Amino acid sequence: MHKHHRLFSNPCLSISCLGGLREVGRNCFPIHFKQEDFWIEIDCGKAPGSLGAEDAIVDQEAHVSKSSSHYLDSLKDILHKIKHLFITHSHLDHAGALPEFYAMAREVVGDDNLPILHLSPFGEKMTEAMFEYNEQEFPQIAKLEGLCSSVSLSNLVKVTSFTVPHSIPGTKSFIIKVKLSGDKWFKVLFMSDFRLQENYGGSQMAQVMVDVLCAERPFDIVIADMLYCDRPGYTQSEDETVSTVGKVLGRLLVKGAKQIIVSGFASNLERWQMIGKKARDLGIGSFHPKGTAMETVWGIGESLELFDGEYLGFGSELIACTGSQAEPYAVLTLASLGESQRLRLHKEASIILSSEIIPGNEAPVVEMVRRLSAICSEGYAVVSPSTYRALGTNPPENVFAQANIHNSGHGSQLDIKLLLQLAKPEFVIPYHVPIGKQGALGRFLDSLGVNYFQPTTMLGLDS
Numbered sequence: 209m210h211k212h213h214r215l216f217s218n219p220c221l222s223i224s225c226l227g228g229l230r231e232v233g234r235n236c237f238p239i240h241f242k243q244e245d246f247w248i249e250i251d252c253g254k255a256p257g258s259l260g261a262e263d264a265i266v267d268q269e270a271h272v273s274k275s276s277s278h279y280l281d282s283l284k285d286i287l288h289k290i291k292h293l294f295i296t297h298s299h300l301d302h303a304g305a306l307p308e309f310y311a312m313a314r315e316v317v318g319d320d321n322l323p324i325l326h327l328s329p330f331g332e333k334m335t336e337a338m339f340e341y342n343e344q345e346f347p348q349i350a351k352l353e354g355l356c357s358s359v360s361l362s363n364l365v366k367v368t369s370f371t372v373p374h375s376i377p378g379t380k381s382f383i384i385k386v387k388l389s390g391d392k393w394f395k396v397l398f399m400s401d402f403r404l405q406e407n408y409g410g411s412q413m414a415q416v417m418v419d420v421l422c423a424e425r426p427f428d429i430v431i432a433d434m435l436y437c438d439r440p441g442y443t444q445s446e447d448e449t450v451s452t453v454g455k456v457l458g459r460l461l462v463k464g465a466k467q468i469i470v471s472g473f474a475s476n477l478e479r480w481q482m483i484g485k486k487a488r489d490l491g492i493g494s495f496h497p498k499g500t501a502m503e504t505v506w507g508i509g510e511s512l513e514l515f516d517g518e519y520l521g522f523g524s525e526l527i528a529c530t531g532s533q534a535e536p537y538a539v540l541t542l543a544s545l546g547e548s549q550r551l552r553l554h555k556e557a558s559i560i561l562s563s564e565i566i567p568g569n570e571a572p573v574v575e576m577v578r579r580l581s582a583i584c585s586e587g588y589a590v591v592s593p594s595t596y597r598a599l600g601t602n603p604p605e606n607v608f609a610q611a612n613i614h615n616s617g618h619g620s621q622l623d624i625k626l627l628l629q630l631a632k633p634e635f636v637i638p639y640h641v642p643i644g645k646q647g648a649l650g651r652f653l654d655s656l657g658v659n660y661f662q663p664t665t666m667l668g669l670d671s
Contacts, residue, residue: 213663214387215637216429219243220394221648222365222384223429226279228253229639230646231466232435236278238286239396243384244362248292248400249283249323250382254304270499280309288318292361295327296400297379298334299475303327306335307342325349326359326369328378333508334475355416363387370420371413372402375617376475377514381417383424389434395424395502399432401640403443403619403624406588421630430633435640437619438648442622444615446478449562452612454486456560456590457526461490465558465587467525468492469551471540474505474612477515479562480528487526495526498551502530527551532563534572537569541572544579553580558587563614570598581607621652628658636660 216223221241227234228251235253240246283290290313295303306325313322325347327335332349339346350359356370368383384396404414436443453470460468470483474497487495497503506528509515529551531540540559542548559580565573573595581589581604589607596609619627619639628636636658641649653660 213420215431218634219286220388221396223396223431223637226282226640228301230641230643232640232642234305235296235302235639236279236601237431238283239288239384240286241362241365241397243364245289247286247290247360248294248367248384249290249441250294251296251302251371252280252305252309253299253301254292254308260586268580280305280312283309284316286455287313288321290323292367292383293323293325294367294380295325295335296381296398297374297376298331298338299376299401300329302401302569303331303335304338307339307344308653309453310339310347311342321666322527325644326352326367326370328380328392329512330376330378330508330514331380333512334505337504337508342454353359356420368420370417370426372417372494373411374401374403374413375473375478377477377509377512377554383420383427385424385542395429397421397430397432399430401435401618403431404619404623418630425630426634428634429637430628430631430635431623431637431639432627433618433640434624434638434649435642435645436620437624437638437641437652439599439620440622441620442483443618443620444612446482449549449615450479450482450486453483453560453562454490454608456478456610456615457486457490457492457614459527460558460588461492461524463558463588465524467527467554467557469527469540469553469557470560471529474499474530475531476499476617477505477509481515482508483526483528491617492524492526494524495528498527498529499531502528502539502615504656518604531576532561532573533566533569533572534576540580541576544576544583546583553583554587555584556586557584559584559589560613561589561591563595564592564616565598566597574598574600577607578604624652625656628656633658 226236235251237250358368364387443482543551
């Protein structure tokens with residue numbers, strides 16, 4: 209049996225983790241409701257087939273492996289008791305193993321006993337694309353509509369979902385309530401990847417989130433993404449990032465650029481929408497996606513009226529594409545090798561990488577940037593300071609560093625602190641914290657005076 213952490217257990221429920229605790233990948237949290245003896249699962253992720261493959265569309269450009277996610281084998285003995293599967297959002301590390309999970313479930317419990325899949329309308333469309341790619345039938349779903357909704361799973365268990373700010377539309381977090389005696393409830397907050405930002409970003413979505421948390425607090429347990437527990441301050445907003453990208457676009461236009469490529473994650477529709485508006489304001493003649501992942505995600509956004517990205521006209525051309533992490537089959541990577549049929553680079557083209565290098569992925573990104581600078585010899589490559597530093601002491605002359613050209617979908621220290629102040633938890637379970645950050649995590653949470661789980665004991669699932 210695949211070993212994993214049992215994070216918490218009391219007479220009414222137990223919470224386990226099959227992956228995602230000390231990694232960005234394979235998020236999967238089974239929860240057992242002991243009084244009625246049934247399970248739910250939150251997220252069903254996989255490790256991307258290559259570093260940086262953060263897009264949720266599984267295709268030849270995102271280069272996501274179809275190989276089995278072996279941790280799912282641990283669920284076989286309890287599949288007949290898993291009644292619901294809740295997905296926070298459709299990034300691969302949270303939803304990428306869904307086709308494999310349902311293939312296994314069909315084999316073990318049959319089509320009539322499959323867990324109901326709960327996801328947002330955007331998540332539904334993204335997940336359908338994954339199932340279609342894997343040539344599998346889509347399971348029965350329950351849509352998590354609106355900014356906040358609730359569902360009763362039994363006489364004793366209720367789940368409330370609410371939308372949170374992240375780098376992909378429709379990201380959901382969950383409040384799981386188990387009825388105790390009288391009017392008392394045991395409350396668990398499962399917080400998805402999130403960023404709150406100073407003053408909550410001022411959006412209606414953020415205000416609904418604050419209202420929900422304040423109405424339900426205090427929580428017995430908060431399970432939360434703390435990837436950037438070592439970064440001070442708040443995570444930079446999309447407004448700041450797009451403002452920077454807009455200034456770079458303006459400078460490139462002044463220099464006479466006719467073809468400009470901006471590369472980033474396809475699923476960040478908010479950023480692409482805002483960049484499109486900047487492009488219009490600057491008089492750029494066309495803005496459109498290149499590559500299967502980008503085209504598919506934009507199409508989904510447009511079908512749900514979340515996004516109005518593509519426009520065509522005359523003058524300079526702005527292209528959005530994947531490949532900012534040099535994913536092997538992403539369109540920009542292939543273009544840098546002269547192997548893309550979708551994107552042909554001009555020697556006057558300029559490239560903006562709206563990204564930071566994911567740790568451990570420096571070598572392929574550096575190699576790609578050097579190839580791009582050679583192909584686009586009369587243009588420019590604009591990258592983040594960390595990417596520029598990775599180029600070493602002899603960077604190409606047409607590569608330039610630009611601060612604030614990217615922001616993460618994960619909260620930094622003040623985002624996390626604000627969440628904990630809102631939730632007032634008795635106990636905290638951090639996830640998405642790599643082993644190398646565990647020391648920083650401990651120091652940070654100790655400074656806040658909260659009780660938290662330390663992943664030291666490996667246990668099996670409750671039977």
